[in-house]
Amino acid sequence: MAGSSIMENLFQHSLEDLIKAMRLQLIGETTFISKAVEEIRREIKSTDQQTKSTALQKLSYLSAVHGVDMSWASFQVVEVMSSSKFAHKRIGYHAASQSFNDDTPVLLLITNQLRKDLSSTNEFEVSLALNLLSQIATLDLARDLTPEVFKLLSTTKVFVRKKAIAVVLRVFDKYPDAVRVCFKRLVENLESSEPLVVTAVIGVFCELAAKDPRSYLPLAPEFYRILVDSKNNWVLIKVLKVFAKLAPLEHRLGKRIVEPVCDHIRRSGAKSLVFECVRTVLTSLSDYESAVKLAVEKVRELLVDQDPNLRYLGLQALSVAAPKHLWAVLENKEAVVKSLSDDDLNIRIESLRLLMAMVSESHxxxxxxxxxxxxxxxxxxxxxxxxxxxxxxxxxxxxxxxxxxxxxxxxxxxxxxxxxxxxxxxxxxxxxxxxxxxxxxxxxxxxxxxxxxxxxxxxxxxxxxxxxxxxxxxxxxxxxxxSNPFELMDALLQPRTSLLPPSIRAVYINSVLKILIFCLDCYLLQSDGSGSLYSVNLEGGQSELFSAKNDTEATELATCGGLNYEQDVGFNPRNTADYSGDLSVENGIDRAATHGKTFTSTLLAKKNFMHESIVSLLNRIELIFGPLITNQDVEVLERSQNILSLVQLIKEEIIDNSVLSVDTIEKKDTRVSAIINFMRDAFTTELGPVSVSAQGRVAVPDALVLKENLDELQAICGDTELPSSSSFATGGPHCTTTSDASSSNLLKNEESGPLNESTSLIEHRKRHGLYYLPSEKSEIFPDEYPRANDPKxxxxxxxxxxxxxxxxxxxxxxxxxxxxxxxxxxxxxxxxxxxxxxxxxxxxxxxDSLSGAIKDVLLGSETGPSVSRSYPSGKSSRKQKEKKKLSTNDRSEMKENAVDSEKPDLESPNSSSKNHGHSKERKHRGKEKIVESEDHDHNEKKKSGHRHGRRKTHQRAKSPLNVASQTPVIPDFLL
Amino acid sequence: MIKAVLVMNTQGKPRLAKFYEFQPVEQQQEAIRNVFSVLCTRPEHVSNFVDAESFFGPDSRLVYKHFATLYFVFIFDSSENELAMLDLIQVFVETLDKCFRNVCELDIVFNYSKMHTILDEIILGGQVLETSSTEVMRAIEEIARLDAASNAINLVPKSVSGWRSR
CATH class of the missing domain: 1.25.40 (Serine Threonine Protein Phosphatase 5, Tetratricopeptide repeat)
Structure with missing residues (x-):
């Protein structure tokens, strides 16, 4: 066993070997990494600590830089963390901070190890543990280790204390009850003579205040002292951030800090600090005219600076100011507009935002x-x-x-x-x-x-x-x-529409149907009431005149595809829907006047719906939609099928009629007329906007079970694609299959299309080379707005x-x-x-869901007797602290209430959750405090806030137990 | 607070990635790719800020600095000052420079562990704790000494030393 361990150790690749090998590898990075991970998996099981930790180090490198999963090695991480050797421990701790999260099961195993290391005499071991805790602390860890962290908050080693302070943030976040234990010591650290400690504390308060500023109002005097006395820019920036949150809550606070902030703007040479001051003034002190003026002055300097960063931040500051002080933007508009052509995209976007902020309806x-x-x-x-x-x-x-x-x-x-x-x-x-x-x-x-x-x-x-x-x-x-439905029809029927996705094609087809119905309706009614054409008024006469003029211009007037925009009520049924009552001459004139030239041009283009044009229209629809009935998309297929059937139905009769020439009376009675009437009525109803909440107002029928599980449906529908995204509310359904209109069809359409066209259109197209592009556009519709791509x-x-x-x-x-x-x-x-x-x-x-929890804890320590359950330290001492804390809060709140009676009682909703006896006691004390605090107020009014602050520190140093009761001085300070 | 610190080279290869809020590795890699895709399109001599809200959620800001072949990127929220973060990048790079004497990309490639140690001294849990590169260096040297001390015995593996001491 020993032998193999030596071998492993001697022949193991170190992290450096791994990195070198990776740089030289020829087999591809992914393959190389998976090989390396394989090796690591073997090595990490070794009994030798050295081998194991090296393997872990390699793994955490691969994880951080190459995104390799290392959650499988979490147990080994714990093993290496608990090594007695500092080098190994460091590797273990790093790997843990890299890979552990709230769901890591082995977290339960590290509590003791962390406790041991937090209490270590080696400050670097403590630092490792704190570092890890700051990233992975969970409720359990935070709760169990609060005593250790609490001890570290007052250690003499600055190196450790500052880290402990930073860790408190995570501990509070995960385990709010820790506030009761640690808060006082945290506040004490604000007074530390060590700049690093102050930096750390103010950083923590900055984060806390960002979530729930109100709770930290009582600390305003401390912050104020730092704002005035500190020379450290980092600390000043953070304190300004805190005040930016606090000032809007308490206007007296704004009055106090506005001068020091302006002082910093005037004196400081550090751009970061000046910018922070400017931002604080513009966001939170925007009611102080002189301060805002000073800030805007500074912003102007930033805007013309060489450094693009400062220009960018200057613009940002302006957009902060814009809602309240538009003048600030307007004063700097040259710079803003100039920035619109800056090299830097950020600056351009910022200046664009500002420009839009300046926009008003006049320009x-x-x-x-x-x-x-x-x-x-x-x-x-x-x-x-x-x-x-x-x-x-x-x-x-x-x-x-x-x-x-x-x-x-x-x-x-x-x-x-x-x-x-x-x-x-x-x-x-x-x-x-x-x-x-x-x-x-x-x-x-x-x-x-x-x-x-x-x-x-x-x-x-x-x-x-x-x-x-x-x-x-x-x-x-x-x-x-x-102005010209035939033209619209042409556009909607052009061959290139095959390029559109089917869902949009379906909309096109539906629009074709609507236009067709409209044209047919007009045609029928027109031939129908030809008599009424003569009962015409001035307007009608005018139109006759125009059409006569048109006659001379174009020989093929009959099929030019113009719409006879008739004022007669019967003529345009959809207008009837829009303009209820009689659409008389006046009405027509009104409209003509309203729409000015556009309308006159409509009249110019006035043409009768001639029989030939209708027939050719029907023919074209048939021709173009014919191929679509083999379309793969159901929507396109169905709609074109519908329209084709309609066309066939109508065409027969219309052609029949044509044989009988212009026999209007007979036409009226035809089936076509009835159909068209029905169709027209279907389209007459105007579509309006739909409220977002409309669905909610529809009562659910009794029999309908909405919460039914529809999973089976998915199985049935199988691979049917879901509609991609909703297009517009009233539009057609949306299916997503590719258009299959073959190119041959396309060609055929292109060739045969024109043949069926009326001759004027053919000529027209010849002239322009493009399909369906009339050149009179500019004549008919005088374009008041210059084209976007106008060269000029x-x-x-x-x-x-x-x-x-x-x-x-x-x-x-x-x-x-x-x-x-x-x-x-x-x-x-x-x-x-x-x-x-x-x-x-x-x-x-x-x-800001978190803010509620923190507020509860900070403002009303009365929230939970739950503290006690988990807190392991001596009961009596805890209780004492709790009481102290309570009195702090009571006093500050009471005072606030005394000062500002309109403020809703913050405590009342909380007090119910408190146990009964306690609340009584507290109430009692609260009453006393009101009286006391009023006295206090009177006394303090005579003293300057600053002096008071000093006195307080003095007292605090003498008897730490008194500190809490002295803390809530803000109200005085604020007065 | 600071949300993440990234160092990557101008080809988009990550050299250091530290996230102060836990994120699965896939998301980390995704974030690195996203950031690089923006950075590589930015010309020289423009501002050092990039809109990061699209990749890091609301209230995210990003500053970066371009040194030779490397991008140093800090992602943070509104509790930090943008210009101060730029200064912090400077502090970080200065410290690296002191540590490696004229730092270059290779130093960063091969000193993964040391990079993290340095970063951990400057930032803890997203909070800036130290802004003096001298102080950071002092801690780093101390840690290196401890490392060496604990590894000293290790020149001869444990099993061997155990056998020898018998």
Whole structure:
């Protein structure tokens, strides 16, 4: 046995050998590591401590650097930890801190070892144990080792004491009852003359105060002393952090610390300290004008500094100030805007945030425009940051900042055409949401949708598919305000739609159905009431005039695919739904006036729904959807099947009718008319936004068992893929199978498509080389908003920066909107304070569940008699301490109450959990204290807080037992 | 408090990884990869901060410093000052420099255990305890001496020495 041990020892690879070998290995890192681990597994079982510890060291190296699992070796870790040799012990402790966690079963075995090492005379052994405890302490460990840690809190060895103090944080966290034992000694250490000890204590208080600041208000005098006296920047920074938490809770505290903090800002040469002061002022002392001014001055220095770190932090400080002191941002806007073109992404993002903070409804349009130009020029990442912040800012609180929705909708459309845009999902939701909420924006929405749908280039961009989905839905849903349904149809039927994923294709198909129904309906009604065409008014006459003009322009007017946008009630049934009552001439004129040029252009394009165009439309649908009935995706297949059946049904009769020429009376009675009427009615109901809580308001039927286990269903469904993600609320279902439209079909469509087209469209396409891309776009729809990729907008950055500065200037002057021509349209909101369906990404609120527990312990030591059960030390001494602690809290609370009577009684909810006798006693004492404390107040008012503090220290030194009762001096201090 | 200290080289190979809140090794490796993927895209002479909330949860900040072939990365929360953390990286590197005399990546590769010892003297349980590299060095030397003392007998393995002393 001895022999093998020597052999093992001599031939074992050390950690260094392992690292060397790994650097030279040729077999691949993973193979090498698994071989090494195999070797370690063998070696670690050795009875020789040296071999074992070396193996463990290698393992912990592999675990830390190469991510090898070492939880299997936890027992060996314990073995090595308990070695008597320091070198081995060190390896063991390191391995434990590396691999142990709350669930490690062997944790129970190390309590005694830790206790032994914590009490060791060798400070380095103690340090090892403390280090481990700071990382892995569990409730059990913390509870069992509290006495040892408590002893170490007052050891003379600074090296150990500072570590013990740091460990207290973890102990408190895991075992709050330890507060009763250790808190007093922890506070005493604040007064230590050892800077390292003070650093450690203040660090602990900084962490504790971050979770639950209120409990530490009584310690404010101590902290104040440190703030004034300390010369150590580390300590000052931490104390400032503590005060940043405490000051908002107690305004008198703010008054006291504002001067010292400003002093530090003025005097200190350390940037870190100055920045911390500035941040403290801006977050917690923002009511003190002069301090804020000083802080903002410092921020300005940071903003123009050479060091990008300082510039970045300066911007961050400004965004802290922005909500309360917007002027601070506006004063520095040049620097902010300049930062938008900084090399550093962090700085750019920070400045973007600030810019968006400055936005108000008067110039949101201009700022968005400039930002969009920046977006075009910047790298994809930042481009999307910009888009994201525009989208978020504008959609905030039901688009409260947006006045002109036509502008906003066209902005969304523009964003979609930016090459790097990856915000498809967000734009999709907003497009649909605006459609449902803002009635007046629908016409522009359809126009923007049309522009997007009609561009075949966009279909190839995966990121845009979601936007196209929204555009298609909008086009179908609001087709009645479309300028040209035939054009929409063309766009939706173009061959490249085969590039879309099936779920979106399904939406396209559904929109085709809606548009088809609309066209047919118009066609029937038109031929139906041809008489009414003559009963026309001024508007109608005008349109006649325009169509006459069109006649001269295009010979093939009949099939040009224009929509006769008729004002007659009967003519447009979906308008009837929207505008109840008679859609008279005035109404028409109103609308024409409202929508200005767009509407006039609608009239310009006015065409009759001619028989031929309808027939050719039906033919095309048949042709293009024909191949889809073999599509693999059920949704696409079913919808196209439905639409095809409908088309076949209608086509027969319409063609029949055509034989009878324009026999309108007969047409009216046909089956087609009835069908279309039904279909139209089905689509008439307007879709609105749905409250998030809507589902909750639906009563659950009695027979329905919702908590039924649906696991079996999964087995049945088997490999059926689940819908990927929900697209929009009213959209179609979402299936994810690849589109299978073969290229041959595609070709055929491309070739045969035009043949069935009306001649004008053919000519049209010839002219533009592209499918379905009308060039009159710019003539018909005068584009008030410069295109995103307009070459002229690529002017140099400086100009833009200057422009942006100018724009932000406007908000400084708070200029009223004067150019606003129309009132802000109504945005539909649901009553019960629902959330917008738009997913605005906000930072999650921080979890502070811990604070409650700590507060209980710190404020009301009365929470639990549970302390005693587990605490092993002498009962009497514990009780004494407990009492002392109690009196501390009572007094501080009582005083607080005396000072601020409005403050809710913090104790009352806790006192019930206390045992009866005790509470009585306490009450009694509490009463006494009120009287006493009032006296105290009077006395203390005359003394300065500072002097008082000193006196207190003096007393403390003399009789430590008195300390506790003297601690709660803050109220005086605060006065 | 400080959440993690990472040292990795410019190829993304981790050289030191210390997490002050327990994380399974897979997550540790994932975090290292994530951090590297951001760091390697950052140009020279830009700020030393990186948005870390996406990998380390809310209220996480990250500062890093680039020395020769190494990145030194500290991840911490709002209880620490960003500039102070940059200083702390400096302290750490200074200490390494004192310890290894002109520290280079190889020293760090081969002195895994010593690196941790140094770090443990500066930071304990996420709390900064020592900011003077001289003090840290004093402790390190003492620990090395103890190590050597306990290993001295070991030049001759225990079993042999037991046999000899008979």
């Amino acid at each position: 949101v349009a201009d700022i968005s425009r400039v930002l969009l130009n920046y977006a075009l020029k910047s790298d994809p990442g930042f481009c999307n940051e910009i888009l994201d912040s525009i989208l978020r800012t504008c959609s905030r609180n039901f688009y409260e900042i947006v006045v002109d929705f036509d502008w906003y909708v066209s902005l969304l459309g523009e964003m979609a055409t930016i090459p790097n845009c990856q915000k498809g999902e967000e734009i999709e939701t907003q497009l649909v949401d605006i459609g449902m909420r803002v009635k007046d924006a629908r016409m522009e929405l359809v126009r923007v949708g049309r522009d997007l749908l009609i561009d075949p280039a966009l279909l190839g961009n995966v990121h845009l598919h979601r936007i196209l989905c929204a555009a298609a839905w909008v086009a179908g849903e609001y087709v009645e305000v479309a 907008s690529n002017s140099n950055i400086n100009d833009e920066a200057a422009e942006l500065v100018k724009l932000t200037e406007q908000s400084l002057l708070l200029k009223k909107r004067t150019t606003q021509t129309k009132p802000r349209p109504v945005v539909v909101k649901l009553d019960d304070g629902d959330l917008t369906p738009i997913s605005v990404k906000r930072p999650e609120p921080r979890d």
